[in-house]
Amino acid sequence: MERCRRLVREMGEEAGHPLKAIAVTFGCQMNARDSEKLRGILREVGYGEAESEEEADFVIYNTCTVRENANLHVYGRLGKLVSEKRKKPHLVVALCGCMMQEEQVVEKIRRSFPVVDLIFGTHNLFRFPELLLMALSGRKRVIEIWEGTDRIVEDLPVERKYPFKSGVNIMFGCNNFCSYCIVPYVRGRERSREPEAILGEIRRLADDGVKEIMLLGQNVNSYGKTLAEPVSFAELLKMVCRVDGIERVRFMTSHPKDLSDALIEVMAEEEKICRHLHLPVQSGSSRILAAMNRRYTREKYLGLVGRIREKMPDLSLTTDIIVGFPGETEEDFRDTLSLVREAGYDSAFTFLYSKRTGTPAAKMEDQVPEEVMHERFERLLEAVKETAEERCSRFTGRTMDVLVEEVNKEPGYVSGRISHNLTVHFPGSPDLIGSVVPVKLDTCKGFYYIGSRKETV
Numbered sequence: 266m267e268r269c270r271r272l273v274r275e276m277g278e279e280a281g282h283p284l285k286a287i288a289v290t291f292g293c294q295m296n297a298r299d300s301e302k303l304r305g306i307l308r309e310v311g312y313g314e315a316e317s318e319e320e321a322d323f324v325i326y327n328t329c330t331v332r333e334n335a336n337l338h339v340y341g342r343l344g345k346l347v348s349e350k351r352k353k354p355h356l357v358v359a360l361c362g363c364m365m366q367e368e369q370v371v372e373k374i375r376r377s378f379p380v381v382d383l384i385f386g387t388h389n390l391f392r393f394p395e396l397l398l399m400a401l402s403g404r405k406r407v408i409e410i411w412e413g414t415d416r417i418v419e420d421l422p423v424e425r426k427y428p429f430k431s432g433v434n435i436m437f438g439c440n441n442f443c444s445y446c447i448v449p450y451v452r453g454r455e456r457s458r459e460p461e462a463i464l465g466e467i468r469r470l471a472d473d474g475v476k477e478i479m480l481l482g483q484n485v486n487s488y489g490k491t492l493a494e495p496v497s498f499a500e501l502l503k504m505v506c507r508v509d510g511i512e513r514v515r516f517m518t519s520h521p522k523d524l525s526d527a528l529i530e531v532m533a534e535e536e537k538i539c540r541h542l543h544l545p546v547q548s549g550s551s552r553i554l555a556a557m558n559r560r561y562t563r564e565k566y567l568g569l570v571g572r573i574r575e576k577m578p579d580l581s582l583t584t585d586i587i588v589g590f591p592g593e594t595e596e597d598f599r600d601t602l603s604l605v606r607e608a609g610y611d612s613a614f615t616f617l618y619s620k621r622t623g624t625p626a627a628k629m630e631d632q633v634p635e636e637v638m639h640e641r642f643e644r645l646l647e648a649v650k651e652t653a654e655e656r657c658s659r660f661t662g663r664t665m666d667v668l669v670e671e672v673n674k675e676p677g678y679v680s681g682r683i684s685h686n687l688t689v690h691f692p693g694s695p696d697l698i699g700s701v702v703p704v705k706l707d708t709c710k711g712f713y714y715i716g717s718r719k720e721t722v
């Protein structure tokens with residue numbers, strides 16, 4: 266670190282201004298959290314924060330490869346950096362994250378993008394300071410990718426995006442191998458952090474003013490199974506709720522196959538746990554679910570939703586759905602539409618199936634033609650919109666606690682979220698940011714509310 270810091274200082278003197286860096290995130294919350302670690306390291310070695318690539322002396326893209334589009338986007342951004350580097354020859358460009366765990370991607374970058382100076386993957390992020398030093402001092406390309414790891418490195422420096430909320434990794438990797446999904450190949454096997462390490466981090470965050478935490482894992486419901494002394498996710502949640510200062514606890518993502526009744530109990534009992542569950546269904550057809558290797562049926566999923574709703578009737582339920590998985594027929598798709606209506610989602614992330622090289626689904630016959638996929642996608646959006654709008658409006662007229670997160674584009678307004686994860690915009694001053702205040706939800710505009718505050722004396 267020290268040597269890196271000295272080098273950055275010297276390079277800044279040479280350039281005639283203190284150096285600035287930008288870390289751009291693609292993909293999921295895990296990647297967002299990793300980027301906070303990258304930013305923490307960049308700050309430690311002396312880089313200031315740049316607002317854009319144009320302003321930066323160091324650019325790092327933390328990439329995602331879950332769908333083809335994510336990859337194309339990165340190539341597009343890299344193309345633009347070529348002209349930046351012409352203007353600023355001292356510009357250093359780095360790539361990391363999930364895309365880099367794919368051999369053919371690294372090969373393509375090696376061949377077609379000489380603009381890139383440093384490449385590393387998901388397993389050796391903690392080596393960023395050393396790799397950065399190598400890239401800065403040698404001025405030759407540094408590439409280090411690990412096939413996998415069983416290590417969990419604690420205590421990396423972190424630069425949080427929000428002072429009042431934070432993600433906390435509870436586990437890394439995934440063992441589920443859903444047949445369409447690349448994540449287990451690029452993130453490796455499932456590894457859980459020790460509960461004490463998690464709780465220690467959360468206590469430190471609480472001391473630092475954090476009120477809301479989001480526990481992160483590809484499948485949080487299987488947390489703790491591989492620990493020397495196994496701890497269930499429900500047990501971990503209970504412990505997390507005991508940390509003073511933390512007011513809200515969220516988590517992501519729950520796989521339906523591992524969601525236990527004990528977890529439903531804990532959610533219902535613990536007031537700090539937010540009234541929101543993201544429960545990806547992927548498809549409403551049991552036949553397609555089997556081909557996806559999801560290991561639950563439509564009936565089991567709906568049964569689970571029923572049990573959850575029984576205990577927490579006003580819970581917000583959200584999901585992920587893939588349209589056009591290989592072999593999906595019109596009938597299978599209609600099963601998805603009817604499930605959307607039956608489950609009553611508050612919102613859903615809908616995706617066009619994207620073929621990922623190396624996954625079993627990529628080799629399946631009956632890939633669904635593009636135009637059929639697009640037509641179904643539109644119909645699905647319509648169905649989601651209908652049910653979600655109806656459901657989201659259920660709190661109209663009620664006063665609810667809002668954690669204020671940011672100023673709104675609309676002058677004089679701020680925005681925040683209720684426990685159920687719905688967004689509320691209301692007139693208020695920026696000094697409310699980071700606090701929890703009661704707001705009356707006056708009107709529902711589809712997926713968000715416009716609210717107002719009673720003036721406090």
Ligand code: SAH
Binds near residue numbers: 446447616
């Ligand atoms: N671990 C989480 C999701 C990780 S990826 C879970 O199991 O829920 C986030 C979402 O991307 C998935 O839920 C899925 O809906 C979507 N996705 C993953 N692979 C995809 C692919 N090949 N094509 C389209 N969507 C995909």
Ligand code: SF4
Binds near residue numbers: 441520
């Ligand atoms: Fe991918 Fe399935 Fe693992 Fe989620 S649970 S990351 S969809 S393999």
Ligand code: F3S
Binds near residue numbers: 296452
């Ligand atoms: Fe993408 Fe990697 Fe997350 S592939 S969705 S960034 S785990």
